[in-house]
Amino acid sequence: MGQATEEVLSKKDNQARPVLDIKGLMVDFTTYAGVVKALDGVILDVKKGEALGLVGESGCGKSVTAATIEGLLPDNAHVVGGEVLLGEDDLLKKSKSDMRKIRVNDVAIVFQDPMTFLNPVLTIGTQLTEVIDMEEGIVDKEALKVLEEEGKPKPPTTGGNASGKPWKPTRSLRKKALRRLATQALSKVGLPDPDRIFDEYPHELSGGMRQRCMIAMAIARNPVLFIADEITTALDVTMQAQILDLLRALRRDFESSILIITHDLGVVASICDKVSVMYAGSVVETADIREIFANPLHPYTQGLLKAVPKVMGEKELDSIPGSVPDLIYPPAGCRFHPRCQYAWDLCAKEKPPHIETAPRHWVECHLYKEMKTSG
C-alpha cells in the first residue's frame, strides 16, 4: 500500500469509529481455471446511521465483499489480506461459532431473489419465528404480555416458581407469543393481512411480498449493520419503489447502518448518503451522494454516469469501451487502465493508492493527488 493511503487511513481512525470498516481486503478464489483474484484491496466504511451504496458492474466483487462480511465465503475462497472491522472486532479473525453469533445479532443480509432464497417447504411463519426466537428473552416477555391481556394470572417473575426454577411459558403460549411478534414484524414491513401470510408458503406470495418477508427476517433482530444485496434487481419498477420507501422508513425508525449493493444508480440516488464505486475488486471512488453525481473524479465513475440514459437527450448512449477484465490474469497496475482514456505508463505499472483528494472524497487514480491538510 502506498504511504499516502496509510496516512489517510490513520486519519480516519481519529474520527468517530465507523460501524463497518474494511481495510485493504484481498480475497482469492481457487478454481479449475486458475486463481481468481476477486478482491484486490477493498477499502470502505459505513458510519452509524449511514446508508452506503456499493455500486459496480456484475463481477466487480460487490457480493464477495458482502459474503466476507457475513462470513459466508465458500470453501474455495481464501482471504489473503486486510481487515474487516465491525466496531472494534476484526471479523476475519473470528471463529466460526463467533461469526454465527455475529450473524444473529449484528449483521443481517437480504438477498436478491426471494424465490430461491426462501425455503419452499416451510411457511413464512416458521422462517420468521426462527429468527425471532434467537433473541434471548424476547419470547418470554411477549408471553407475559399475552397473559396480561388475556387476564390470566401472572406467574412470579422473581424467585421462581415452586420448584425454584425460573418461569417458562408453555408451548402453546410460546407459539402465541411468537406469532404475535412475527405478525408485528410483518406489518412493520408494510404487509397487509400479516396473519394470513404467516401461514403461507413462499410460492403463494408475489415477488414484492416475498422480498418484504426477507426484510422482516432481517430487521427482526435489530442488527447493527444491514446489508442489502441487489434486493431490487429482481423486482419491477413499482415494487422497487415500494421497497425503497420501506427501507427509507426503516432507516428513520431504526437508525441502523445500511450497506446497499446494487448496480442501479437510480436506487443509489434515492436512498444513499454515500457511494462507493467498485471496479474489478477494488473501490475506485467514494464520496457523498451529491458530490459523486456533481463531481465524479475517477474515469470509470465518469463513464458510468455518462452511460445512464437521460430522458431529455437524444444523443447516443456512451458506453465504456472494452470489457470487464479477466480476474485470473488481471491487468497490471491499475485494473482499469486498459479501458481508460487518460491512462499513461504509470497506470500500467503501479496500482494507485487510495487517497482523499477532496474533503470526504476518496479516489484510487494516478490523476489525482492527496489533498493538502493543514500542516
Next chain:
Amino acid sequence: MRKGMDETMPAPPPKRVSPMVAEVRYALHLLTLNKLVLAGIGLAVGLTLLAIIGPFFVPANTPNAINFQLGSQSELGNPNIGWAHPLGVDTYGRDTLSLIILALGLDMGAAGLVVGIGLVVGVLLGVTAGYIGGKIGEAIMRITDIFLALPLFIWALAIAAVLTRSLNSLIIALATVSWPGYTRIIRGQVLVEKGKPYVEGLQAVGVARWRIMLRHVVPNSIFPLLVQATLDIGGVILTLAALTFLGVGLTPLVPELGQMVSNGTTYIQIDPALITIPGLFIVAISLSFNLVGDGLRDVLDPRLRR
C-alpha cells in the same frame, strides 16, 4: 500489494480450443480427481483384458476336463491340491481358475451383447419417437412404459419361463427388456435438441431429417446414454448370474459364474470357496462398471461442476 506478485506480469494468452475439446479435457480432469472411479476403470480394464487374453492360456477343453478323483467329496477342501490349481477345483474336478477365465468371457460378453443390442434398438426407437413424434412416437412410448413397469429380473423371469432353456434365449430375453430404458433417455434428449434453434436452421437450409438426426442430434444426446449403458452392464451381469444360478438357461458344465455358484451350493458346508470365488468375480465385474458409470454420471452432471 500482493506479496510476491510481479506487477508487470503479462497475462498468458488463453489457448484457443474448440468448446468440445475443452469440455472433454475438463471432464477427464474431474475424472482423475476421483480415486474410486479410477479404481473402477482399472478393474474393468483388467477384467476385460483377462477375459480376452486369458483363454489363450487355458486348455481349450477345460469345461469337459472332468476329473472325478479330484472332485470327489473326499478331495474337496483338501489343501493338498497344490499350485496346479491356484484357486482350487470345482465339484467336477476342473481347475477353478481356468473356469473363471472362461466364465469371464462368457459373462462379460453376454452382458455386453445384451446392452449392445438394447442400445441399438433403443436408440433407433427413441430417436424415431422423439424426432418424428406423432402417433408412432406415442405408440412407441406406450410400449416403453409397459416394459418399464416391471423390474428387469421379473421380466427376465417371465420371458425365460416361456422360452427354451439356452444362453441365447437368456440374452434375447434380457435384451428385450433393456432397450426401453435407452429409448426413454434418448427420446427425452432428442426432444430437447429438437427445440434448439440450430435444428430449425438446418431444416430451413434443406438438410435431410435423418442426417440432422444422425450427425447433430445424436452426438449431443449421447452422454446420458453412455452413463446408463455402463451402469446397465453392471446390472445385467447380476441378473444374468441370478438366472443361471436358478438353473435357467445353462447346463451344469458350462463355465459361467452364476452356474459355478449354483454347482457349489451342494457342497456349501464342505468347501465354501466354491461359492465365494466365482461370486467375488461377479462382484468385481459389477462393481467396476458401477464405479465407472457413477463417476461418469458425476462428471457429466452440470450441477456438480465448478
Next chain:
Amino acid sequence: MRLYEYIVRRMILLIFVLAGVTLVVFYLSHVISNPLYLYLTPKTTQAGIQALIEKYGLNQPLPVQYFKYFIGLFTGDWGYSKLATQPVFTAIAQRFPNTVELAIAAVILTIAVGIPLGIVSGVMNGKWADHASRIFAIVGVSLPVFWLGLLLKILFYYDFNVWGLPNLPSSGAYDTILALSHPAGLSPTITGVPLLDTLVTGNWVMFSDSFAHLILPAVTLAFISIGNITRIMRSSMLEVLRQDYITLARSKGLTERIVIYRHALRNAMVPTLTVSGLIFAGLLGGAPITEFIFQWPGIGQLSINGLLSNDLSLVLGYVFLTTIIIVVANLAVDILYAYMDPRVRI
C-alpha cells in the same frame, strides 16, 4: 375433485400396462410352447387330449383365449397350478402374507440404516465418513443377491454352528418341527403373517422363532436396498445444501444443526421417501431369489418353483400381481410426493 380424476386416469393406465405385460407373456407362451402340457399326464389318452383341449378352450383363436384369460384375471380365476395342486389364486394368496412380512422387515431395516447414512454422507461431503459410506453403498449395490444370501447363510448358520455360537436359522419362516411340537403351534392364524399372529396371541416361543427366521433374509434384502437409499439420500442432501435458501438460513445465524435438520432435510427427504415407497413395492414383488435361497414360503419362491417346473400359470399369476403392486405403488408415491412438497399440486 382433481385428485379423483388423477387416480382414475392412473388406474386406466394400470389396466393398460397389465394388458401389455400379460399379453407379451401369454403370447410367447402360447406360440412358443404348448400350454397343453400343463394339463397332460402320462396317462392321458388321445381322446383325453381332445377333451382337455375342449375343456380349456385351447382350440379357440388366440386373441379369444387371451381375452378370456385376461378377464379371468380380474375375476379371480388365475388358472390352475399343477405344481401346487391348487388354483393359482389360492396358492398365491396363501403365501402372500409371508412375503409381506419379509418386505416390511426389509424396508424398516433399509430406512433405519440407509437414511441416516445418506445424511451423514451428504453433510460430511469429502471427508472420510462420506467416502466410507459411498464405498459401502456402491459395493452393496454391486452384490448379487443370491451370493450375499449364501454367504450370510454360511457365516451365520453353518460357521456359527461349528464354532459353537448360537446360529440363525437358514430356511423357512419358522421351525416346522417346533411348531408341531409346541402345544399352540402357529394357530390361530389371523393375518397369516406368522410374526404378527404369534405376537397378537402372546405365543412368545413361536414369536421369537419366527423372528429369528426373519433375520437373515431381511438383512440380505436390506443390504442392497440400503446401498440404493444411501446414494439417493446423499445426492439429495448435496443438491439441497447447495441451494440459496440454505445460505439464507446460515446468514440468519442459525446453528448448523438447525440448518440441516429443519431446512435441508425437509427438502432432501422428499425424493428419498418416494424411492423407499418404490423399494417397498419392489420387495412386495417377493424378492424371488432371496426367498428361494432361504426357502421362505412367499410368492417369490412360489414363482421360481413354478418357473423351474414350467408351471406357466403360476408364473403368469405372479407377474400379474407384481405388476399391480408396482404400478399402484408408483401412484401412491406420486400422491405422497404432492402431499410433501407444497409446490406440487396434482
